[in-house]
Amino acid sequence: MQADNKKESMLNASLVKATPFGYGAGRVHANRVTDPGLVYDIGIKDYLRFLCAIDYDRFCCSHHQQDIQLSLRDAQ
Secondary structure, three states: OOEOOOOOEOEOOOOOEOOHHHHOOOOOOHHHHHOOOOOOOOOHHHHHHHHHHOOOOHHHHHHHHHHOOOOHHHHO
């Protein structure tokens, strides 16, 4: 049971006893900041390739196009 400052069960917006999803995890582990878990191992060229693929900025894509391969067919 998660208690409020009056030592009573916490309630959600509907005034029903809250679940763990309603009142949050409850703890912050500051030391875990140094180990964020899943991290994608990508570089600037990967970001540019993604932005070009979604037509984010045509000038940017045309400027960097000689440096990156935009599709598997181009890479072969």
